[in-house]
Amino acid sequence: MTKIDPNAPIGVFDSGVGGLTVAREIMRNLPMEKIIYFGDTARVPYGSKSRDTVIRYSRQIVRFLREQQVKAIVVACNTASALALSTLEKESDIPIIGVVKPGARVAIETTKKKRVGVIATEATINSHLYRELIRQMDPEITVVGRPCPLFVPLVEEGWLHDSVTETVARRYLKDLQDQDIDTLILGCTHYPLLRSLIGEIMGERVTLVNPAYETSLALKRLLEAGGMMNPGTARSEFPYRFFVSDAAEKFKHFANSILPFDVNMTEQINIEEY
């Protein structure tokens, strides 16, 4: 590991806007930290793409964030965490964490019946990483996965409280309702935006796990252990910067609905050059 400057920012990336739900938790739980966020809006979504492609894209983003002198990287995308994190970790000289392991850990602590459901993109479900990590930590737990490919487009269409979204959700979640689970991981950063609907369908005996919050705590532990927490003395400017790979209007609109402040400036870069 290289010598790390505690004043350096945290790099957070996602295939698009969804990772802002993770960035928001980091802002809340680590208010002294600067953040450089990158959303790969030119190549979104990742959830229907292959492992090789997601690894290639993630590597380019890590190279970009390293150029921004970040001290640690949070892969705030479930698909990239599931498909690329193990590769990125091996190649990185700074700490890098994803959202899958923190999500798996909370699910283990939550389930009493030892029956956990996961909803996520096709790529995340097909990677079986949530299942593997959970069963490594507790082999007695049964994990049931269900891809929900239309949830992201429905959220992006803005149909959050809508009869169509409800019908789709009831259809996707039907199998899981018969599985006697007591814990359900929202394994895609867009899904917390459908939290109330999913909660209503699954019923109050099923606890919904949002990996974003736990990821911010994992990051905090990591920074503390490494003596890398920002002392917060040198803050003279707005601590958050937002980069995208495609035009920023839609990103701003979505960001402003998720974050507790308005994002007025985003910077566009050509990620393919990294």
Place this chain on the structure above:
Amino acid sequence: MTKIDPNAPIGVFDSGVGGLTVAREIMRNLPMEKIIYFGDTARVPYGSKSRDTVIRYSRQIVRFLREQQVKAIVVACNTASALALSTLEKESDIPIIGVVKPGARVAIETTKKKRVGVIATEATINSHLYRELIRQMDPEITVVGRPCPLFVPLVEEGWLHDSVTETVARRYLKDLQDQDIDTLILGCTHYPLLRSLIGEIMGERVTLVNPAYETSLALKRLLEAGGMMNPGTARSEFPYRFFVSDAAEKFKHFANSILPFDVNMTEQINIEEY
């Protein structure tokens, strides 16, 4: 223009699989022509992305197809036709055509009431290219556009004959039903797969226009005029090759449902290197 070999293949590209509906029409109407198809499955969809990004992606694909020695290029993607074709045309030394102009031409010939609807991706609708082209040819025609962002994910989910898709379609098409149109352009290559549903909702007094067929005829006229038709004498091998930028399984599945033969082999390339 460079000297063109009539035996050379036609290049056809799309953001993903949808352009195969155009390739299919070319196969039917120009059976002697070889085709090199490229689907940008690693960066699909284009319909929610900006003009600059779609131009950059399209340029890379044109460079790839040029390297394959194609004699002409068909932009079989409405979004790329709407956002990038005018730029690509200026830069190209071989003929290059899109799907928007052929689609606009049929709509003009079809409408009696001089009221035409267009459904397409957000990017295509926001480009206003269908409207511009139609009104250039006949300024008396009124053109009403409606983006239908969920149609592509619904088709890719395979929900072609489905109550959810019907509800979404009824909602999207409601405005158009009140507009007294007699012609509706299916301005995205995925939409012909929802043809029967859209036809049912719009009623029999509205004629649906699929630019794919007309595009194949426009290509035929172009080849004839330039003396570029393949004489069909030198065909010793399977005349179609399929390239993708991301893993091919899903592509093959979709291709086999659209084309009159099974696609057994696809070749994957890294399009970002072009």
